[in-house]
Amino acid sequence: MNRIKNLERLQNEEFDICIIGAGASGAGCALDATLRGFKVALIEKEDFAAETSSKSTKLIHGGVRYLEQAFKNLDFAQLRQVKHGLEERHTVIRNAPHLAHPLALITPVFSWFEGFYFKIGLTIYGFFAKNDPMPRAEWLNKKETFEHIPTLTPNLHSSVMYYDGQLDDARYCLALAHSADEAGAVVVNHASIVGFSKDAKGKLNEATVLDNLSGNHIQVKAKLFINCTGPHADSIRLMANDKQEKRLRPSKGVHIMLPPDVLKSQDAMLIPKTKDGRVVFVIPFEGEVMVGTTDDEYKALDKEPILIAQEVDFLLDTLRPYLAKVPDKSQIKSGFGGLRPLIGSSGSKATKKLVRDHEVEFDEESNLLSLLGGKWTTYRLMAKDTIDEACKILNKQTECSTELHYLVGGENYDFESWRKIQKDFSLDEATSQHLVKKYGTKARAVLEIGKLTEKIHPSYPFIKAEVIYTVKEEMACSLRDFFARRTRMELIEWKATLDSVEVVAELMASELNWNEEQKRSQILRYKQLLKTFIDHANTHK
Known part of the structure; x- marks a missing residue:
């Protein structure tokens, strides 16, 4: 581009x-x-x-909560939405297999009756997924549940496992x-x-x-x-x-990012009910654990919705009954807020x-x-x-x-090609896999266009060649374009992003012909933005 x-x-x-x-x-x-x-x-x-x-829960799904509302309230509009989502799910995965894949979700339950209820519901959910090869819902006993997610509370009775899709939005x-x-x-x-x-x-x-x-x-x-x-x-x-x-009634939803030890699993968790009547997902994403979301009406459309301390508290409190050890605020690595484009008049029912x-x-x-x-x-x-x-x-x-229609990087995609890339370019396993999963069949082109295999930050697999490639081939024009969307570093960890700004700015300045003043301005603005995110997430107002 x-x-x-x-x-x-x-x-x-x-x-x-x-x-x-x-x-x-x-x-x-x-x-x-x-x-x-x-x-x-x-x-x-x-x-x-x-x-x-770019600020979704990263799921490709019909919506288990919509299914429950459809049956409880005889709301056929909700049922139609579930059906549409599940019919499209396999197409989203098929057309960009490097960016989307199936994901197992575990719903912990605390009684036999609760398990039976969710097994029936999730079996119906799977029934609507026509032509979809994903495994059907399965009721796991306590031992099997801990084999999937070892950090759950010992108070659980069992769990129900089902599958949806995940994508890098x-x-x-x-x-x-x-x-x-x-x-x-x-x-x-x-x-x-x-x-x-x-x-x-x-x-x-x-x-x-x-x-x-x-x-x-x-x-x-x-x-x-x-x-x-x-x-x-x-x-x-x-x-x-x-x-x-x-016509629109936008609502705000936020997510927080926690370390991988919170789950110690490649599977996700569905928390089926919160105190405000929502569901919350706890999902492995980019090597970390993402928790969300909330649902509150939002009217300040001229301002970016960002994570605030009260929302952090809500999400951590929601985790409390489900984990043996609940993380504290000091473990939060980043977070983000996004808006849903809901249709509805101002006097209608709650956005959720x-x-x-x-x-x-x-x-x-x-x-x-x-x-x-x-x-x-x-x-x-x-x-x-x-x-x-x-x-x-x-x-x-x-x-x-x-x-x-396959999307760019998707046709003839083979995840195992990372092994050849690792060998040919002397990369570590994490970087080789990252490049294949994010660029698909274009991964080799990333390395050939830049030949800069040095990491941007020692804790993450992103490399300098990606900066050059995303500017030349993917229309990255600013530091935030690169950190927030070409890579997902802003979503993964604010501090590591802050530490990497100068390195990326030097490379972008060279490609985009920024003068010294333009480069310094980009660095200053982006660092100030990241610090604003950190301050709001930690300060009660």
């Missing part, structure tokens, strides 16, 4: 479709539309997956955008829509785009604009037509009860198509529904082909 060339194309060409927002839904729409033969532009104000799509979204770019889409990050122009009938025909890196404005012409901005969808809807009512389904909305007055709501697991179905509607509007009927 070459940002400079794509900016030139954005300025000089006209498009069938211009998609606003490059999270999972926007990048998914860009790939789908491009594969159908449309001329597509994809514009993102920050970075690919910068907001909601930020890199999966990047792979969607990268695949759209390879298919011919014009893909640009760090570019904001700041206004629209309309034709004599009041239909959108042009957008004014601000290149946030240069400060230049670009006029982008398109027959159809598609709004895929997640929690921020109302701002684009109202920019296109200020008579529309707001709102359905995570999606809706494709067409505003005939402005000609804006908006994709509202949804969740990661169903991104492909969301994109399909949106581009199906675009086909009707543009009077071009073509079929969706994304179900069997």
Whole structure:
């Protein structure tokens, strides 16, 4: 992906479709539309997956809580959401096997009846997963449970094990955008829509785009604009037509990152009920343990949602009945907050009860198509529904082909190729496996483009060659692009990230032609941001 060339194309060409927002839904729409033969532009104000799509629980699932709500409340919308998620689960894994894989989840229970209840529920859950090779739910006795997760409380009776999928959400979204770019889409990050122009009938025909890196404005012409901005969808809807009512009720969810000793397992744990009626997941991710999430309405959309001390307390308290030894706050390595793009009026029920389904909305007055709501697991179905509607509007009927389309790095992927890479480049096992799992069949290209095999930080497998590769090939433009989304170092450990900023800044400065002042500014801003995260997570207010 070459940002400079794509900016030139954005300025000089006209498009069938211009998609606003490059999270999972926007990048998914860009790939789908491009594969159908449309001329597509994809514009993102920050970075690919910068907001909601990089801050999920990293699960590909139908939602066991939605299934329970569906049966308890006879809520068929919840049941439909579960069905859609489970039908899409195997496709998400198939199309990027380096970035997504099956994951066993253990639900500890404290009585025979509780075990029976969850076994029935999770068996039904598996029933909806058609054409899915994942193992079915299994009731484990106490001894078998401890063989899977040895750190659980001795007070448990047994557990129920079932399977869902796990993904690296930020890199999966990047792979969607990268695949759209390879298919011919014009893909640009760090570019904001700041206004629209309309034709004599009041239909959108042009957008004014601000290149946030240069400060230049670009006029982008398109027959159809598609709004895929997640929690921020109302701002684009109202920019296109200020008579529309707001549709979104964003909610905030946070996660904390703990050391691997919390679980001592490659399996995850599902905590089936919290004091506020949610479920919480305790999941191995990038060698650490991620715990989340919460669900609280969030209105300050101009501010990044971040982890605060009270939320840390809530998640640690939620762990208490399930672990033999509960970690304390000093063990928290990092954390993050994200927003869910929920559809619902301000006076409706609590956000945790709102359905995570999606809706494709067409505003005939402005000609804006908006994709509202949804969740990661169903991104492909969301994109399909949106581009199906675009086909009707543009009077071009073509079929969706994304179900069997491998993403960049996914086709002919073989995890065992790490052994040859280790031998050829004299790497350690952890680094070799990391490169294969994150770049798939492009792993060797990472090493060949940079030939810098020195680690960025001694405790983690990331190497200097990745900085060069992600700038040249994956449109990394800032320190945070690299630390938060090209690698997941910001999510894994704040302190190690702080310690690595200068090393990465030197490499990025060389590739992006930053002068000394620009480099120092990048370092200062990013370090201040990391310190803000640390302060808020540790300070009660």
